Amino acid sequence: MHTKIRPREILRQRNRRMKYLTLAFVLAGLGATGYWWVFNRNHVSTDDAFVAGHLIQLKAQTEGIVVEISTENTLHVQKGQVLVSLDGAHAELALQQAEAELGEIVRNLVSMAAKVDTLEQRIVAREATLDQVRHDFERFKAAARDGAVSDQQVQNARDKIRELEAGIRESRAEKISLEAQVNGIALERHPMVEKAKSRVRAAYLDFHRRNIVAPVSGYVAKRKVQVGDYVKAGAPLLAIVPLDDLWVNANFLETQVSAIRPGQAAEIKVDAYGDARIYHGIVQGIAPGTGSTFALLPTDNATGNFIHVAERVQVRIGFNRQELSDNPLQPGLSTVTRINTGEPGEPVLLSNVNIGGDAYRTDIYSHELDGVEPHLRRIIAANKP
Template sequence: MSNEVQDLPADDANGAGEASVIDQKRRKPLLIGLAVAVLAVGALYFLYDVFIGSRSVSTDNAYVVGDTAQVTPLTSGQVAEVLVTDTQPVKKGQLLFRLDDTDQKIAFAQAEAGLAYAQRRYAQSIANNSALGAAADASAQQIASAKARLASANASLAKAQADYKRRAALANSGAVSAEELAAAREALTSAQAAASQAKAALDEAQSNAVSARKKEQASVALTSGTTNETAPEIRLAKARLAQAKLDLQRTVVRAPVDGVIAKRSIQVGQKVETGSVAMIVVPVNRLYVNANFKEDQLGKVRSGQKATVVSDFYGSDVTYHGKVVGFSGGTGAAFSLIPAQNATGNWIKVVQRLPVRIELDPKELEEHPLRIGLSMEAEIDLTDPK
């Protein structure tokens, strides 16, 4: 028994030695195989990068974006009826909600009355022009009559002057009595007064004629070159009527585009002001993708290049085809509320991402609708020469 026990360690030692010899013999081929494998992987990666990887760039940092349409009432009022709700598809021109139109109807009636009043005033102005013209003509005719009376008064004055001079010359000889001379003097005085009165009447008639003609000209100036359609006061009244009609029409609010209702914020009975956002319409047939590529991926990306996009919503079974239509004016960090300040001592370089806009095929969007904010995977074909 003691000999068998003593032989066991010797056998174990020989086995360990043989294993050590075998491991050393296999070590070199294993190292060589490992090196070959590393070189093969490196070569495959190099070939992939040159012949496959360099043909396209891809990212999973992409999201569905769309230009939403805000529905804002263009007149104020109380909400009388709401005909849509969130998530409801609508067509362009479809009725969304109504505002109470009582105030707008009153304003429209007032504008209609204002237009009728302006038209009547214009007709009155035209009639006044004719009346003032006739008055000016009558005043001009009175001048002729006043001139005739002045001529008659001047003739009577000349006769009275001649009679007085003749009697005054005979007064010293006693051929004319004092009474006749006094009567001739009174007749001369009366004739002089009549002539002065006739002259004043002529001046007054001339002044009245000038005044009447000025009034006619002033009245005509208000309507000169205008008609019942082009008169300023009538055009102003028509503009007010058109505004009142527009405000009345704006109490009925319709969808500006095709899409889906989102963020409805109004209820029946609520008072809304002009310009307040009542709801948003998302045009699901005009959505696009913002793909945020790393800056070192964009060296060969150009507008117009083809792109393929896969949505997490549908999975790889649905592939969208589109094209690059533009690049953002800056990275997301550049437009953040508090931009990063890199001029510091502990600065660490971080690879930035730049949004690339990819336009999708409308037909594919119609077949498989998307929603704003969905995650996407985008790949751009760099072999496209555009």
């Protein structure tokens, strides 16, 4: 038995389904629009954002052979901890040479001071001889008029006087020269001594720096040095990464940055954790130029080959320190970062970057010369009479 086809009924069913489908699309669109209006209307986001941090390169400060490595990649090190030790033979030899030069200069100055006294006594002796020859010369002149003394004796006495006077002038000039070098200042503060002391300090510093210490606390990465390596000053050894001071470098399109201000809140999703964990941060500052401006080869649009490409501006976003402490991250991780531009924020040129951390300054090198001054005094005392 054939079913009778009713075209009007089919048309009504189809129209009914179309209405339901249209209503579903309208409701979905309204829901998406409402969600965007409530949650995304005042937000800008980018997936061109990465975790950044301080990568502190540790380099050799003097030359030598590596005799000990006291750390390894992924290990945590404390500020001031010895990480690499060099044999220090070259530095020790240089220190010994500088000490010997200081002692030699002290002895030379003492000898020059003694020579001043010697010249003074020589001048006194020559003046006494000159007085005697002058008296003889006067007697010879008187006796020569009576024929008791020959003219040759008178001439010899005159020549002797000139010789003695020249010798006295020479000794006085030599004395003045020596006095200019040694008199008027204590031996310990003499310029030649100070110069030699500086060389001792430099050699002492090189010898002290054969033990290479961590300038900050952090985790070791990229260890290149090996035991037995001969390294020179400036050779890279390893890197230290303080994981308690990280931030996000988020690169936003130039069409997105007009409403971004320092102080606005941000949400950060790290790809390593997906949607399971959201970090919160604050915009710290906006770069003063686009990425292409600081490129190695900046684009030159004046050449005529111009293609309009949306530039990106880097925005620095600081993490919430407590969240970072509870769930540590590593520099280089990819993120999806969203900024709430609905907040008023602060002036666009203001920067809230904190430079008060250990990554910006260290005091471990402040006391490296503490023991050198007593050492210098001992060297000077040992070479003085």
